[in-house]
Amino acid sequence: MDNAFADRLRKKSFLLPEAYGNEFAKRVFQRKDILFALAVLLFFIGLALFAPLISPYDPNAIDLKNKNLNPSEEHLLGTDYLGRDLLSRVLIGARTSLSIASGVVLISLFLGTAAGCAAGYYGGIVDESVSRVIDIFLSFPGVIFALTIMGVLGSGVFNLMLALSIVHWAKFARMMRGQVLSIKKQEFVLSAITGGAGDFYIIRKHIVPNAIATLLVLATIDFGHVILSISTLSFLGIGLPADVPEWGAMLSAGKEFMRTAPCQTIFPGLAITLVVVIFSILGDGMRDILDPNHEGGEIY
Amino acid sequence: MSLLEIKDLSIEFPAGENTVKAVSHVSFEIREGETFGIIGESGSGKSVIGLALLRLLPANAKVSGTVFFQGQDLLSLKPSELRKIRGKKISLMPQNPAGALNPVLKNGLQMEDVFEGNRAEKKEGMKKALKLMKQLFLRNPEKLCTLYPHQLSGGMRQRLTACISLSFEPEILIADEPTKGLDPEAKAGAVDIFNKIKTEYEKTMLLITHDLDLALEVCDQIAVMYAGEIVELDLASKVLSTPLHPYTKGLIRAQPRNGLVPLSGQSPSRIKLPEGCFFHERCRYSGFECSRKHPEIKNYKGGLIRCHFLSLK
Amino acid sequence: MKYFLKRAGFMAFTVFAVCALTFFLMNVIPGGTAELILKHTLVGLEESATEEQLSQISSRYNLDDPLYLQFFRWVKEAVLRGDIGTSYIYKKPVLYLLALRLPATVQLAGASMALAIVVGVSLGIYSALRENRISDHILRIVTLFGVSMPGFWVALILILIFSLKLKLVPVSGYGNLENLLLPAAALSFHSVAAVMRVTRTSMLETLGQEYIRFAKAKGLPVWKIISRHALKNAMLPVITVIGFQMGSLLGGAVVIEKIFAWPGIGSLLVDSISARDLPVVQGCVLAIVTMFLLVHFLVDMLYTHLDPRIRYG
Numbered sequence: 001m002d003n004a005f006a007d008r009l010r011k012k013s014f015l016l017p018e019a020y021g022n023e024f025a026k027r028v029f030q031r032k033d034i035l036f037a038l039a040v041l042l043f044f045i046g047l048a049l050f051a052p053l054i055s056p057y058d059p060n061a062i063d064l065k066n067k068n069l070n071p072s073e074e075h076l077l078g079t080d081y082l083g084r085d086l087l088s089r090v091l092i093g094a095r096t097s098l099s100i101a102s103g104v105v106l107i108s109l110f111l112g113t114a115a116g117c118a119a120g121y122y123g124g125i126v127d128e129s130v131s132r133v134i135d136i137f138l139s140f141p142g143v144i145f146a147l148t149i150m151g152v153l154g155s156g157v158f159n160l161m162l163a164l165s166i167v168h169w170a171k172f173a174r175m176m177r178g179q180v181l182s183i184k185k186q187e188f189v190l191s192a193i194t195g196g197a198g199d200f201y202i203i204r205k206h207i208v209p210n211a212i213a214t215l216l217v218l219a220t221i222d223f224g225h226v227i228l229s230i231s232t233l234s235f236l237g238i239g240l241p242a243d244v245p246e247w248g249a250m251l252s253a254g255k256e257f258m259r260t261a262p263c264q265t266i267f268p269g270l271a272i273t274l275v276v277v278i279f280s281i282l283g284d285g286m287r288d289i290l291d292p293n294h295e296g297g298e299i300y
Numbered sequence: 301m302s303l304l305e306i307k308d309l310s311i312e313f314p315a316g317e318n319t320v321k322a323v324s325h326v327s328f329e330i331r332e333g334e335t336f337g338i339i340g341e342s343g344s345g346k347s348v349i350g351l352a353l354l355r356l357l358p359a360n361a362k363v364s365g366t367v368f369f370q371g372q373d374l375l376s377l378k379p380s381e382l383r384k385i386r387g388k389k390i391s392l393m394p395q396n397p398a399g400a401l402n403p404v405l406k407n408g409l410q411m412e413d414v415f416e417g418n419r420a421e422k423k424e425g426m427k428k429a430l431k432l433m434k435q436l437f438l439r440n441p442e443k444l445c446t447l448y449p450h451q452l453s454g455g456m457r458q459r460l461t462a463c464i465s466l467s468f469e470p471e472i473l474i475a476d477e478p479t480k481g482l483d484p485e486a487k488a489g490a491v492d493i494f495n496k497i498k499t500e501y502e503k504t505m506l507l508i509t510h511d512l513d514l515a516l517e518v519c520d521q522i523a524v525m526y527a528g529e530i531v532e533l534d535l536a537s538k539v540l541s542t543p544l545h546p547y548t549k550g551l552i553r554a555q556p557r558n559g560l561v562p563l564s565g566q567s568p569s570r571i572k573l574p575e576g577c578f579f580h581e582r583c584r585y586s587g588f589e590c591s592r593k594h595p596e597i598k599n600y601k602g603g604l605i606r607c608h609f610l611s612l613k
Numbered sequence: 614m615k616y617f618l619k620r621a622g623f624m625a626f627t628v629f630a631v632c633a634l635t636f637f638l639m640n641v642i643p644g645g646t647a648e649l650i651l652k653h654t655l656v657g658l659e660e661s662a663t664e665e666q667l668s669q670i671s672s673r674y675n676l677d678d679p680l681y682l683q684f685f686r687w688v689k690e691a692v693l694r695g696d697i698g699t700s701y702i703y704k705k706p707v708l709y710l711l712a713l714r715l716p717a718t719v720q721l722a723g724a725s726m727a728l729a730i731v732v733g734v735s736l737g738i739y740s741a742l743r744e745n746r747i748s749d750h751i752l753r754i755v756t757l758f759g760v761s762m763p764g765f766w767v768a769l770i771l772i773l774i775f776s777l778k779l780k781l782v783p784v785s786g787y788g789n790l791e792n793l794l795l796p797a798a799a800l801s802f803h804s805v806a807a808v809m810r811v812t813r814t815s816m817l818e819t820l821g822q823e824y825i826r827f828a829k830a831k832g833l834p835v836w837k838i839i840s841r842h843a844l845k846n847a848m849l850p851v852i853t854v855i856g857f858q859m860g861s862l863l864g865g866a867v868v869i870e871k872i873f874a875w876p877g878i879g880s881l882l883v884d885s886i887s888a889r890d891l892p893v894v895q896g897c898v899l900a901i902v903t904m905f906l907l908v909h910f911l912v913d914m915l916y917t918h919l920d921p922r923i924r925y926g
Contacts, residue, residue, distance in 0.1 A: 136630045139909075140902055143864030144882065148894065151886030152638050228763050232868055235765050236883055248763070255769055255872075259777055266773075269766030276761035356826050387832035394830070399823035403922055404845045413831045413841075448921040464831070 024213040027289045034285040037278050044275060048094035055088035059245055068261035078263040080254060086263060090271050093247045096240070097275065100161055101226040105219050107165040112172020113215065117203055119173070120180025130173070137170035142225075143232055150238045160239050164229055168222060175218050179211035186210075217290060221283035224276040231272050247272050302329035303504050304353075304390075304472060309365035311348050311357070311528075318571045319362075322348045323528045326365075330472070330521075335498055335505040337519030337536060339512060339551070343567055345528040346508045347395065350476045353506075354386055369472075387414050391470040395477045397457035401449035407460060408445025414468045429467035435500075436463055436493055455486040462493055466501070473497065474506045479514055487511070494518045512555055516540045524548045527568055527578040534603025544605050546583045577608065585609055620913070624906045628899065629688075635898045636684050639891045687895075697899065698892030702885075707896035710881065715900065717787060718877035721870070722862050722904075724797040729804035729858060734851060736805075737812025738839070744817060752809070759806025764865040768799035768872045785874040796873045800865050804858040811854045812847065819847040845919055852919070856912035863901050 028034055047054065056076070063083030071078045077086035119130035137145075149163035183189060189206050197205075231248030233239030240246050247268040254264025311323040323345040330336040338346045351357050353367055353374060367374040369390065374382070386392075391414075394400035402410060411429055415422035433441035436459045449457060458478070465473060478494070479487045491514055497503050498518060509515055515522055519536040524545060532545040543549045550563040565582035568574050574581060580590035589608050597606040678686075690696045698707045736752060743749045775795060776784045786792040819825065820843055828842045867879035874880075878897050885893035917923050 136627055136634070139627050139906060140631055140898075141860040141864035141905060144867060144898070144901055147867065147883065147886060148635060148898065149638060151889070151894070224761065228761075231763050232765060235763075236868060236871060238883075238886070248765070251766065251769065258769065258773055262773055265766075265769050269763065269769070272766065273758065273762045276763075277757060280757055280761050351826075354830055356829055383832045383834060385832070386830055392827070392830035394823060394827045396823055400827040402824040402828070402842050402846070404920060405842070409841075413828060413833055413837075416831075416833055416837060450922050461827075464827075 024286075024289065028286060031285050031289070033281055037281040037285070041278050041282070044094060044278070045098065047091055048098050051088075051091040051095055055085070055091050057085035057088045059084060059088040059092040060243075061085070068257050068264075070261065070263060077267050078261065080250065080264050081257055081261075086267055089245050089250060090247070090267055092245045093250065093268065093271065094275070096244055096246045097227050097230055097272070100157060100164075100230055101223055103161045104164040104168060104226045104230075105223050107161065108168040108172050108222070109215065109219055111165065111169040112174075113176050113208070113211075115169065115173040116176025116178075117180055117207065120177040121184065121199065121203060121207070127177075131177070134170045134173050134177075137167070138174065142167045143229060146229060146233060147236070147238060150233060155239055155241050157240060157244065160230065160233065163233075164226055167229070168226060171222060172215065172218060175214065176211060179214055180207055183207050183210045213286075213290060217283060217286045220279055220286060224279035224283065227272065227276055227279070303332045303369070304330040304506070305366075305368040306349075306353070307366045307368070309349065309352065309363070309367065311345070311352055311364075312362040313358075314360055314362075315571065320570045321528055321573065322361075322570065323352070326525075326528075326530055328523055328530065328533060330504060330506060332504055333502055334520040335494075335507055335518050337507045337509065337515040337522040338525055339509060339515050339522060340525035341551075341563075341567060342510060344525040346510075346525050347476050350392065350474045350506065350508045353474060354390060354392055355382060356392070387465075387470070388468045389470055390472045390474065391465040391468065393462055393465040393473060393475040393478060395480055397461040398449070398454065400461055401457060403449055405448075406445065407447055407449060407452070410449075411445065411460075411464050411467060414464060425467060428469075429463060432467060433459070433463050436496070438463070454482065455489055458482065458486060458490065459493065462497075466497065466503075469501075470503075472504045472506065474508070476508050477510070478507070479509065479511045487514075490514065491517050512540060512552065524551070527573065528570065529578065529606065530597065530604070531579070531606045532603065533597075533605075538603060544600065544603070545607050546585050547579050550582075577606075620910065624910065627906060628902055631902045632688075632895065632899055633684060635895055636687065636891075637680060639889070639894060640680055640683075697896050700885075700890055700893045702888055702890045702893075707892050710893060711878065711896050711900050714876060714878045714881050717875055718863075718866055718870070718879060719904075720793065721796055721800060721875060721877060722859075722866055724793055725801035725804065725862055725866075726855075726859065728797060728801040729808050729862075730855060732801075733805045733808025734812050734848075737809040737851075738816055738844075738847075740809065740813045741816035741820065742839075753813075756806040756810050759802055760810070762802065764799060764803055765868045765872060767802045768795070768869055771795050771799050772872075785872075787874075787876055792873075796869050796875055799872075800862060800869045803865065804862055807858055807861075808851060808854060812851050815850045816843065816847045819843045822846070849916065849920060852912055852916050856909045859905055859908040863905060 051059075061084060063079070065083065066075070066079050067081055067083040069075055069079040069083075075085050075087065077090065080086055080089065115130050115134070119127040119134075146163045146167045149166060150159065153159040153163060183206065189202060192202050192206055230239060231246065231251075234246045234248035235252045237249075237252060240249060242249070250268040251265055254261070254268070258265050306329065307327045309323060309326045310321070313320045313322055326345075326349060328336070338349065340346050348357065348361075352361070352363050355363075355375065357363065363375060365375065369385070372381075374385065374390075377385070401407070408426075412422055412426060415425040430441045430445075433444070438444060438456065438459050444452070444456075444460070449460075452460065462478075465475075475494070479490050482490060494505075494507070494514070495518065498505065505518075507515065507519055516536060522534065522536045522539045523530045524532040524539065524547065526547045532539060532543070532548050534544075539548060540552065543552055547563075550561075552558055553561040554563055563582060568578055568581065574591075576589075576591040576593055577583070577586075577595050580586040583590065587609065593608070595606050595608050597604050687698060690698075695708065696706065699705065700707055700710060703710060740749045740752045772784055772795065775781045782791050782794055825838060825842055828838045833841070863879075866877060867883055869875065870877045870879040871883055878900055882894065882897040882901075884890075885897065
């Protein structure tokens with residue numbers, strides 16, 4: 001492969017493993033912004049886990065007498081077009097988004113790491129073919145790809161996870177391939193190879209541990225993207241069945257009543273934004289540690 | 301008479317919660333037509349001085365003291381006034397020619413930069429610059445101007461940056477580590493270039509280097525820096541042939557042709573400098589007083605030296 | 614030239630592979646296509662459909678052939694006669710449907726791209742020049758939210774504020790400039806933030822380079838340093854990101870077109886997927902991938918043009 005497009009795709013992921021393992025963890029816990037984002041994330045996860053206990057109402061209880069209400073003391077965020085309590089629905093929606101996104105990121109991470117390892121480690125024809133497949137998957141806008149797959153599979157939690165994983169694995173594979181190529185050149189890998197260690201042993205003991213920090217950063221950044229994709233597909237009515245409470249779907253249903261009851265549009269969107277912002281702060285902070293920016297001088 | 305007068309120059313950089321003292325209380329003057337050398341290990345603060353004179357340090361650097369040039373204090377000039385001096389009256393020959401040339405611009409344009417703002421001057425100046433390039437052993441300068449920096453060799457880039465720095469005929473040239481990272485052949489070329497600048501153009505120069513051969517060849521006066529301070533200042537021939545300060549002696553012994561005896565130990569941390577003489581931990585003559593009292597710089601046999609044991613030598 | 618051909622080959626291969634992928638994907642669940650076509654032929658008379666009619670349709674659309682044969686026939690028709698199929702539902706050639714919808718999408722994506730470049734780059738430069746001041750911090754927080762807000766939510770909030778509350782622009786429609794404002798703003802929001810971020814980082818990195826310091830030492834004024842020395846270098850990574858943003862713009866266009874009832878390819882794609890109108894889905898995918906790859910091709914050309922190290926590499 002020697003065209004500039006593909007090269008750029010790969011170079012983009014080429015972070016040298018400068019800080020790994022303990023050193024990386026130590027520096028992560030020294031940064032206030034990361035710690036703050038982690039605390040907020042844990043809070044969100046807590047809310048999602050204990051949603052049924054915290055929610056003031058049953059998120060699916062229909063109450064047509066109290067539909068499209070604005071925030072009040074009984075309903076802190078108001079109610080939707082079927083009179084369901086919006087706060088309870090937003091809380092339970094966190095479960096949907098976070099759990100599906102975790103699934104997608106884990107599957108993509110696993111698939112991508114495996115493919116990237118194979119391509120980077122074995123090189124030759126394996127690398128050629130895997131890289132070619134990665135290029136094709138990356139030359140297609142992700143949302144549209146997922147949309148097409150969902151069109152075939154039909155809506156559903158499992159199908160959504162599958163579709164998004166098919167879209168997202170390629171990023172991990174590209175990153176992992178770059179990592180493997182750079183780690184493979186390091187002395188300790190060369191000496192392990194000379195020492196007669198098996199391929200699987202080298203990948204498990206040397207390559208994966210050294211790439212883990214970079215993969216973690218990508219996974220964190222990607223987590224936010226996956227949450228955005230989930231809500232986009234649900235918003236289009238292609239993602240999840242109607243009875244699963246999800247922020248994008250809530251927005252989609254609520255937008256019809258935007259003129260009179262804008263809360264149904266505002267709050268679910270705010271929830272999505274906040275969660276994605278948290279993952280952006282986490283991901284950016286960790287990436288800064290791996291790949292610190294150069295200092296800029298002042299101009300006068 | 302002195303052309304550039306530096307008084308009590310101190311430079312600090314914040315590093316997290318601490319401050320790094322890069323340069324402390326340095327004073328010296330450069331007379332018209334002379335070549336003044338600053339030598340010392342890397343990290344001794346010598347390059348920082350060169351950049352500070354033209355206020356090219358990052359914005360977070362704290363610079364105090366005065367730098368008088370033609371009756372003006374460079375450190376308190378307005379930016380617009382400063383620009384009239386930069387490149388025109390005082391110019392900098394950068395440390396790393398490969399990094400100092402913009403990779404996406406043609407060489408010719410980067411030469412014209414110096415004449416920016418005056419069309420007539422630009423035309424006239426470029427003519428002179430082309431002549432200068434020929435004199436500095438660059439063949440076919442017109443063609444060179446249409447090329448990009450990455451198409452030149454290391455030695456050619458070196459000469460090109462030298463030309464850029466000299467093309468406005470500045471009164472002072474600050475050369476920052478001009479031989480750093482050059483191969484021996486290019487180094488020899490650099491010595492030729494500086495001799496030429498010195499003898500033919502009679503330029504005043506501030507030469508910052510760790511290359512003692514170059515310093516001996518070109519400089520009239522030399523200041524030796526250690527841990528941000530001047531420890532010895534005298535005529536070049538005196539400093540390099542009969543060094544007085546133990547650090548200067550060590551530097552000379554570390555030269556390959558003098559047996560390559562390295563100085564033991566490391567430069568002290570610049571966040572927390574040691575008590576007493578900054579050099580006492582590495583000094584073979586170190587005595588009781590050295591670890592207690594910081595030596596002042598004193599006149600001694602026509603030069604300046606910062607050491608407690610003057611009387612012993 | 615050789616590079617050009619190679620590049621075109623890669624593009625053709627990718628388009629082919631994506632089409633094949635879509636084709637087989639849409640046919641993963643076998644059967645049903647004939648019933649689907651029949652349903653749209655006999656609207657309201659579905660009950661009367663007979664086995665005979667089904668097999669008639671199957672043979673007319675060659676639905677009983679193996680998949681690879683069907684795909685092969687599609688490619689042959691597409692390459693030889695430029696015929697990429699007929700919609701099962703609208704009974705019109707796909708090419709005709711695409712031609713009808715393409716201008717709207719190009720208009721929307723083009724306007725958003727222009728916004729992203731102009732606003733993103735200028736705010737990014739501003740932010741870099743004001744590093745760590747209040748305005749920089751505010752802009753950084755805005756971009757953090759900008760890259761994190763879902764596009765459809767931005768669209769709805771914009772409608773809520775500008776159409777419903779302030780009544781400045783219509784909620785939806787197509788044709789006038791005032792119709793384009795909200796969709797383009799909503800679609801470009803994410804890209805503006807992304808472009809701004811990378812511009813800021815890249816500008817800061819460039820401003821820390823040695824050639825910028827040398828340019829300062831030459832006495833160039835600030836705006837000249839930025840326009841001549843910093844901008845071109847700083848734009849290299851920005852251009853790459855702009856290429857990648859094209860993907861997110863085309864993806865985002867699907868949702869934005871749906872919300873604003875914008876008659877583009879995105880909404881056609883969503884409708885066709887819901888209706889399982891395979892030839893149209895295939896056509897939309899073909900169009901979108903081609904646009905995406907063309908933009909990347911342009912980006913590459915621009916990149917090579919700006920960086921002489923690649924051009925003469």
